[in-house]
Amino acid sequence: MNGRRRLMAIVMLAAARVTAADAPPRVALTVGEAVERARAASASLAQIEALGRAAGAERRGAQALRMPSLEIGAAYTRQSDVPELILAFPGQPPRTIFPNIPDNYRFRAAATLPLYTGGRIGALAEAARYEQEATGYDLRAGTADLVLETTSAYWSLVTAREAAAVLDHALAAYDAHLVDARNRETFGVAARNEVLAVEVERDRAELARLRSENAAALAEANLVRLLGLPPGTDIDPRDTLDAATTTGAGENLDALVEAALSHRAERIALATRVKAAQARTRMENAARLPQAGVAAGVDYANPNRRILPPEAAWKDSWDVTLNVAWTPFDGGKARAAADRASARAEAMRLQLEDLDRRVRLQVTQRVLELAAAHRAVEVAARGVASSMENERVTGDRHRAGVAASSERLDAEAVRLRAALDHKDALVQVRLAAAALDRAVGR
Numbered sequence: 001m002n003g004r005r006r007l008m009a010i011v012m013l014a015a016a017r018v019t020a021a022d023a024p025p026r027v028a029l030t031v032g033e034a035v036e037r038a039r040a041a042s043a044s045l046a047q048i049e050a051l052g053r054a055a056g057a058e059r060r061g062a063q064a065l066r067m068p069s070l071e072i073g074a075a076y077t078r079q080s081d082v083p084e085l086i087l088a089f090p091g092q093p094p095r096t097i098f099p100n101i102p103d104n105y106r107f108r109a110a111a112t113l114p115l116y117t118g119g120r121i122g123a124l125a126e127a128a129r130y131e132q133e134a135t136g137y138d139l140r141a142g143t144a145d146l147v148l149e150t151t152s153a154y155w156s157l158v159t160a161r162e163a164a165a166v167l168d169h170a171l172a173a174y175d176a177h178l179v180d181a182r183n184r185e186t187f188g189v190a191a192r193n194e195v196l197a198v199e200v201e202r203d204r205a206e207l208a209r210l211r212s213e214n215a216a217a218l219a220e221a222n223l224v225r226l227l228g229l230p231p232g233t234d235i236d237p238r239d240t241l242d243a244a245t246t247t248g249a250g251e252n253l254d255a256l257v258e259a260a261l262s263h264r265a266e267r268i269a270l271a272t273r274v275k276a277a278q279a280r281t282r283m284e285n286a287a288r289l290p291q292a293g294v295a296a297g298v299d300y301a302n303p304n305r306r307i308l309p310p311e312a313a314w315k316d317s318w319d320v321t322l323n324v325a326w327t328p329f330d331g332g333k334a335r336a337a338a339d340r341a342s343a344r345a346e347a348m349r350l351q352l353e354d355l356d357r358r359v360r361l362q363v364t365q366r367v368l369e370l371a372a373a374h375r376a377v378e379v380a381a382r383g384v385a386s387s388m389e390n391e392r393v394t395g396d397r398h399r400a401g402v403a404a405s406s407e408r409l410d411a412e413a414v415r416l417r418a419a420l421d422h423k424d425a426l427v428q429v430r431l432a433a434a435a436l437d438r439a440v441g442r
Contacts, residue, residue: 025232027236030237034154035150037229038150042228044146048139051138052132055128059131062121062124070111072108074105074107077103081100082100084099085098099309099311101310107300107301109297110298111296116290127280130272130273134272141265144438147434150223150226151430151431156219157219157223163212163420164216167212168209171202181194181198190405208420241423253367256363256367259441263442265441281342287334287338291323291325292323298317298318299316299318304317362439366432366435369432370432373432380422380425383418383421384422387419388418395411
C-alpha cells in the first residue's frame with residue numbers, strides 16, 4: 001500500500017513538472033516597464049537607428065571630399081615584338097633609338113586636391129549634416145509613437161480585464177436573481193416571463209464577458225508583439241485604473257501649443273530637412289561656377305616611356321597638374337537641377353507650415369478630450385454610486401414584495417452599465433493623457 005502511494009506521488013509530481021514546463025511564461029509589468037521593454041525590442045526603432053548610421057556615413061563621405069585623395073596603382077603590359085629602330089651616324093656605332101621591350105611594368109602614386117568648387121562640397125557636407133540630425137529626430141518621433149502605442153495597448157488590456165471582472169460580478173448577481181425567480185415561479189408567485197427576462201439579461205452579460213475576454217486576449221497579443229515576448233506569454237499588468245488620477249488636468253493651451261512647436265520631434269526633423277534642401281539648392285547652383293583642383297603623381301616604370309630613348313630599366317618621373325574647368329553652356333541642365341532643388345526646398349517649407357497648423361489643432365483636440373475625459377470620470381463615479389443605491393433599494397423592495405422583478409432587473413442592468421462606463425471613463429483619461437503627451441512632444 002505504501003509503495004502504491006509513493007508511486008502515485010511520483011506520478012503526480014512528474015505531471016506537475018510537465019504542466020509547469022508547458023505553462024506559458026508570465027510577466028508582471030507596470031506601464032513604465034512595458035514602455036522600456038518595447039523600446040528595447042522595437043524593430044522599427046532599430047531600423048531608424050540603422051538609417052541614422054547610414055546618414056552619418058554619408059556625412060563623413062561628404063566631408064571627405066574636402067580632403068586630398070591618394071591613389072596607388074600598378075600595371076603590367078605584355079606587348080608584341082616590334083622591329084627595333086636603330087640609327088647609325090657617321091663616325092659613330094649604331095644606336096638603338098626605339099628598342100623592342102615587350103614587358104612593361106608601371107607603379108603610380110597620384111594625389112588630387114580640390115582647390116575651388118564654388119561652395120559645392122561645403123553645401124553637400126552641410127546637407128548631409130542636416131540629414132543626419134533629422135534622422136536623430138526621426139528616432140525621437142518613432143520612440144514617442146511607440147510609447148503611445150504601448151501605453152494604449154497596456155491600458156486596453158487592463159480595461160478589458162477589469163471589465164471582465166465587473167461582468168463576472170454581474171453574472172453572480174444575475175445567477176442569484178435567477179435562482180430567486182425560479183423559486184418564485186415554483187411557488188406560483190412569479191410568471192414564467194419573469195424567469196425568461198432574467199435569463200436573457202444573464203445571457204447578455206455572459207456575451208459581454210466573452211467579448212471582454214476576447215478584447216483582453218487581443219490586447220495582450222498586441223502587447224506581446226510590441227514587447228518582443230514569446231507568443232503565448234501571460235502578461236500581468238501591475239498598474240490599475242485609478243479614479244483619483246488628475247493627469248494633465250488644468251494645463252494652459254497656449255503654453256502647450258508653444259511647447260509642441262518647440263519640442264515635437266517630427267517638426268524639428270522636418271525643419272532640419274528644410275535646411276538640408278536649401279543646402280542642396282546651393283550645391284546645385286555651385287555646379288555652374290568654375291571648378292579648380294590640383295593633381296600630382298609619381299611614376300616608377302620599366303621602361304619609363306617619358307624618358308627617351310626607352311630602356312628596360314626602372315626609372316621614376318613625376319608630374320603636377322592644375323585643372324580649371326567651367327561649363328558656360330550645358331543646354332540648361334545645371335539650371336534645371338538647381339530649380340528642381342529649389343522647388344523641393346519650397347515644398348518642404350510649405351509642408352512645415354502645414355504641420356505647424358496641424359500641431360496646433362492636435363494639441364487643442366487632445367486638451368479638450370482630456371478635459372472631457374476627466375469630466376466623464378466624475379459623472380461616471382456619481383452614476384456608479386447612484387446605481388448601487390438604486391439597486392440596493394430596489395432589491396430590498398423586491399424581496400419585500402412591493403417591487404416587480406422587472407424593476408430589480410432594470411436596476412441590476414443600470415448598475416452593470418454604470419460600472420462599465422466608469423471603467424471606460426477611467427481608461428479614457430489615461431489614453432487622453434498619453435495622447436496629449438505625444439501631441440506636445442513630452
